[in-house]
Amino acid sequence: MSGRLTWRYVLVSLVALIGILYVLPSMPFVQGGYLAKFLPGDQISLGLDLRGGIHLTLAVDIDKAVANSLSQMAQDIKSFAQDEKIGVYKPESADGKHLEFTLVNPDKKDALEAFLKDKYSILRIDRTEPAEDGKLKYVMSMTPEYKKYMTDLTIDQAVKTIRNRIDQFGVAEPDIRKQADGRIQVQLPGLQDPERAIQIIGQTAHLEFKLVDDESNPEKVKTPPPGREIGVYRYRNPDGSYLEKPIVLKKEAVMTGEYISDARASFDNTNQPYVVLNFNARGAKLFERLTGENIKKRLAIVLDGKVYSAPVIQDKIAGGRASITGHFTVNEARDLAIVLRAGSLPAPVTVLEQRSVGPSLGQESIDKGVFSALVGGLAVIVFMAVYYGFAGVVADVALLLNIVLILAGLALFGATLTLPGIAGIILTIGMAVDANVIIFERIREETKRGLTPHAAMDEGYSRATLTILDANLTTIIAAIVLYQFGTGPIRGFAVTLILGIVASMFTAIFASKVLMDTWLACRKPGAALNI
Amino acid sequence: MGFELIKHTTNINFLKYRRLAYAASLLVILVGVGSLIVHGGPLYGVDFAGGVSIQVKFNERIDPQRITQALEPVALPGLSVQRFGQERDASYLIRASLPETAQDTIRSQVGKALTDGLNIPFEIQRLETVGPKVGEDLRSAALHAAFVAILLIAIYISGRFEQRWMAAGAMAAGLGGSIWLLNQFGVNVGGMILAALLVTLVLCFVLKLKFALGAVVADIHDVAITIGVFSLLGKEFDLTIVAALLTILGYSLNDTIIVYDRIRENLRDPAHKDASFEKIINDAVNQTLSRTILTAGTALISVLALYVFGGGALHEFALAMIIGIVVGTYSSVFVASPILLDFGKGLDQPKPEIPAKPAATVKVSKKKLKVRIA
Numbered sequence: 012m013s014g015r016l017t018w019r020y021v022l023v024s025l026v027a028l029i030g031i032l033y034v035l036p037s038m039p040f041v042q043g044g045y046l047a048k049f050l051p052g053d054q055i056s057l058g059l060d061l062r063g064g065i066h067l068t069l070a071v072d073i074d075k076a077v078a079n080s081l082s083q084m085a086q087d088i089k090s091f092a093q094d095e096k097i098g099v100y101k102p103e104s105a106d107g108k109h110l111e112f113t114l115v116n117p118d119k120k121d122a123l124e125a126f127l128k129d130k131y132s133i134l135r136i137d138r139t140e141p142a143e144d145g146k147l148k149y150v151m152s153m154t155p156e157y158k159k160y161m162t163d164l165t166i167d168q169a170v171k172t173i174r175n176r177i178d179q180f181g182v183a184e185p186d187i188r189k190q191a192d193g194r195i196q197v198q199l200p201g202l203q204d205p206e207r208a209i210q211i212i213g214q215t216a217h218l219e220f221k222l223v224d225d226e227s228n229p230e231k232v233k234t235p236p237p238g239r240e241i242g243v244y245r246y247r248n249p250d251g252s253y254l255e256k257p258i259v260l261k262k263e264a265v266m267t268g269e270y271i272s273d274a275r276a277s278f279d280n281t282n283q284p285y286v287v288l289n290f291n292a293r294g295a296k297l298f299e300r301l302t303g304e305n306i307k308k309r310l311a312i313v314l315d316g317k318v319y320s321a322p323v324i325q326d327k328i329a330g331g332r333a334s335i336t337g338h339f340t341v342n343e344a345r346d347l348a349i350v351l352r353a354g355s356l357p358a359p360v361t362v363l364e365q366r367s368v369g370p371s372l373g374q375e376s377i378d379k380g381v382f383s384a385l386v387g388g389l390a391v392i393v394f395m396a397v398y399y400g401f402a403g404v405v406a407d408v409a410l411l412l413n414i415v416l417i418l419a420g421l422a423l424f425g426a427t428l429t430l431p432g433i434a435g436i437i438l439t440i441g442m443a444v445d446a447n448v449i450i451f452e453r454i455r456e457e458t459k460r461g462l463t464p465h466a467a468m469d470e471g472y473s474r475a476t477l478t479i480l481d482a483n484l485t486t487i488i489a490a491i492v493l494y495q496f497g498t499g500p501i502r503g504f505a506v507t508l509i510l511g512i513v514a515s516m517f518t519a520i521f522a523s524k525v526l527m528d529t530w531l532a533c534r535k536p537g538a539a540l541n542i
Numbered sequence: 543m544g545f546e547l548i549k550h551t552t553n554i555n556f557l558k559y560r561r562l563a564y565a566a567s568l569l570v571i572l573v574g575v576g577s578l579i580v581h582g583g584p585l586y587g588v589d590f591a592g593g594v595s596i597q598v599k600f601n602e603r604i605d606p607q608r609i610t611q612a613l614e615p616v617a618l619p620g621l622s623v624q625r626f627g628q629e630r631d632a633s634y635l636i637r638a639s640l641p642e643t644a645q646d647t648i649r650s651q652v653g654k655a656l657t658d659g660l661n662i663p664f665e666i667q668r669l670e671t672v673g674p675k676v677g678e679d680l681r682s683a684a685l686h687a688a689f690v691a692i693l694l695i696a697i698y699i700s701g702r703f704e705q706r707w708m709a710a711g712a713m714a715a716g717l718g719g720s721i722w723l724l725n726q727f728g729v730n731v732g733g734m735i736l737a738a739l740l741v742t743l744v745l746c747f748v749l750k751l752k753f754a755l756g757a758v759v760a761d762i763h764d765v766a767i768t769i770g771v772f773s774l775l776g777k778e779f780d781l782t783i784v785a786a787l788l789t790i791l792g793y794s795l796n797d798t799i800i801v802y803d804r805i806r807e808n809l810r811d812p813a814h815k816d817a818s819f820e821k822i823i824n825d826a827v828n829q830t831l832s833r834t835i836l837t838a839g840t841a842l843i844s845v846l847a848l849y850v851f852g853g854g855a856l857h858e859f860a861l862a863m864i865i866g867i868v869v870g871t872y873s874s875v876f877v878a879s880p881i882l883l884d885f886g887k888g889l890d891q892p893k894p895e896i897p898a899k900p901a902a903t904v905k906v907s908k909k910k911l912k913v914r915i916a
Contacts (some may be wrong), residue, residue, distance in 0.1 A: 068676060206649055362646065363672075365671050366669070367649075367668065368667070369668065371665065372668055375853065379851060382851050387843055387844035387846070391843050394840065394843065398545050430856065431782055433856075434848060434852065434859055438789065438844060438845065438863065440844045442837070442840075442841050445796075448837050452836075455546075481702060481799055481803065482799040482800055482803075484698070485792050486789070486795075488694050488792065489789060489791050489792035490788075492691040493788050496686060496687035496690075497785070498680070498781065500782070501781050501782070501785050
């Protein structure tokens with residue numbers, strides 16, 4: 012055997028060995044067994060379409076976050092300006108994009124603008140308009156830099172809150188990531204009930220405590236009196252449906268959910284589930300004061316704009332504990348506790364896209380994919396062996412090595428195998444033998460022209476190699492573009508296609524040549540090439 | 543020794559049938575375009591159109607009509623129910639446009655309606671809802687991908703086929719420039735793709751890149767026919783079909799490159815020194831015919847296995863690949879190669895044409911054949 016052949020043997024065996032080492036941990040008969048201890052830990056990770064789970068694309072309502080922040084700032088400007096002895100009134104954010112207020116005394120214009128420049132550099136004055144009685148109306152908006160900062164901050168906060176909630180809910184290997192355009196992608200493997208997941212992830216969980224105005228009759232009031240608003244009181248009927256009734260509330264929240272340190276679901280003595288809240292030290296003090304000042308009044312607990320309960324305050328409540336009762340089901344109480352504990356979302360989120368696959372379908376897809384790969388692979392293998400004889404068997408060995416390398420590549424690079432990815436492997440089975448077909452056809456042709464087996468083989472491999480490289484490059488271009496644009500499952504397809512083509516360059520050209528050369532080296536003198 | 547399906551001595555005059563082939567291709571493409579016009583564009587699946595798609599597996603087979611009736615209380619707009627996958631699977635696909643507010647609760651609504659209306663145990667195996675915004679985004683992402691793929695492939699083949707990377711640079715610059723210009727005028731992605739194709743064809747012609755021209759024409763041909771047949775069969779376009787189309791693009795080009803490489807080899811071959819361009823092309827097609835058919839064969843074997851056994855989700859993908867492989871194989875023999883002769887005439891001819899000769903060879907071979915039969 013020639014020395015040139017030796018290093019090629021070493022290389023091919025080494026690659027094959029590494030390939031097998033990385034494929035074995037993903038095989039069901041190895042997993043958890045004795046052998047698994049000696050193998051690399053990397054396994055092929057399956058996409059949601061194969062293992063079952065939920066995929067959600069959420070949009071964060073940035074505009075709403077900006078609007079909230081503007082109206083908060085308008086209120087703050089009013090009270091801070093008052094501290095500076097500058098009279099400002101009618102602070103509001105009517106369209107959610109601008110902040111407006113009116114300066115009472117235009118002589119204070121310079122003082123006000125100096126104050127704004129000092130304290131509110133994140134805002135810019137769009138214009139001033141004369142108002143009634145010589146007053147001056149200011150229209151301001153956020154600077155583009157601050158708006159961008161705030162957008163990023165809002166999304167980051169939303170991602171953090173969602174991650175918090177999912178962790179509390181208990182999902183293995185969740186994947187939550189920011190996408191362009193204020194979107195968040197959430198993947199929850201193994202989870203079954205998308206509605207409950209959406210409920211937990213998507214609830215803004217903005218908790219407020221507001222005093223009830225019992226002097227106004229909600230049935231009769233059409234437009235609420237100043238400083239009041241009409242809320243919705245949500246009752247739960249015994250059959251699980253909800254009834255909504257109007258209730259008049261004082262507009263200003265006396266306390267919000269930001270002081271919550273813990274929330275738990277619990278049962279009262281009639282076995283009704285409810286949620287217990289614990290406030291932090293500051294919240295406890297605030298709650299004690301507010302309950303002390305409003306004895307015998309009703310305190311509404313408002314969650315995302317809906318009143319869940321409005322108990323009468325019997326006495327001053329110390330110790331920083333409160334409870335929300337609202338005729339919950341057990342799951343509702345548990346989920347509400349989770350979202351309150353994990354904190355509220357900085358802005359509402361909406362579901363743009365949801366895809367859920369049950370585990371039975373995932374397994375079915377794997378079984379069908381593996382079965383069609385077996386059928387297709389066997390048919391191709393038999394065909395090649397029959398058509399090309401010994402050379403066909405060499406091509407078959409190269410094909411098997413190719414499949415091993417694709418799977419090993421998936422495990423090694425931590426890529427995800429998806430259902431279209433399985434299709435990519437099956438496609439590769441059919442297309443990877445192409446390289447050997449090109450080479451073998453060329454060898455046959457050269458043999459017909461009267462070349463010796465040795466010369467025909469060298470000619471065949473050398474002439475075909477460049478052609479194969481060229482031709483495969485176009486498929487790789489298409490696959491790379493697919494990878495760039497594709498979503499999860501399609502990416503899986505692009506990955507297996509690229510891996511398959513790259514591996515076939517090695518297996519069909521290099522490895523098969525080693526086997527053919529071995530035959531050449533061992534053949535009886537004068538034996539014809541079996542091709 | 544193995545088998546030989548196609549003898550190496552095979553010498554079919556493919557170029558003789560090229561006008562017939564052009565006419566046939568044009569006819570199929572026109573029928574496809576006609577079908578697209580009649581249907582008002584491609585039929586988009588949930589991915590692109592937005593809406594809801596629910597795959598339900600029942601314990602026994604059931605008439606889809608009954609599912610439709612059971613779902614009446616949910617009042618889903620544009621509801622359709624089809625069998626999914628093989629008959630024995632008892633799986634059904636429920637499709638509808640998405641009611642504005644139902645996104646969060648559609649699963650329980652449909653589940654309840656099916657339980658109440660049918661009284662057959664079932665399982666919701668897959669549920670997808672895609673909002674209109676996401677559908678639109680995915681559609682434009684898919685078009686962008688097709689666009690980028692065409693650009694890259696056009697530039698690659700113009701450099702690759704004639705070793706004229708300067709021309710490829712000019713091609714890239716020309717394409718880039720015109721795309722930039724169109725972008726300034728706010729042309730949409732679909733228009734950009736058409737424009738890019740036209741610009742590619744014109745540039746190939748102007749830069750005398752006849753191999754690139756042939757490859758691009760063959761590629762457009764294959765993808766157009768696949769889309770047309772899909773439209774004729776009333777099949778939906780979704781993300782996996784886009785993946786299939788891009789793969790077909792690569793496969794067809796792959797096939798074409800193999801034949802073109804042989805043509806270029808024959809051009810340099812001393813044995814073909816006096817041969818006409820027509821004979822050189824015909825010989826190359828014949829020399830690679832065995833490979834062309836074998837590779838199409840093995841690729842078809844595996845895709846057919848996928849089509850038959852792969853389950854409902856990959857059924858359409860496999861179908862698109864089957865069409866694409868058949869058409870791609872046909873086009874590299876009957877479209878991509880003959881076009882070199884027809885479109886290439888005005889371009890740089892490597893050799894002066896000797897007209898009568900190839901026709902004569904064919905006649906001779908036919909006579910020989912007759913004699914032998916006699």
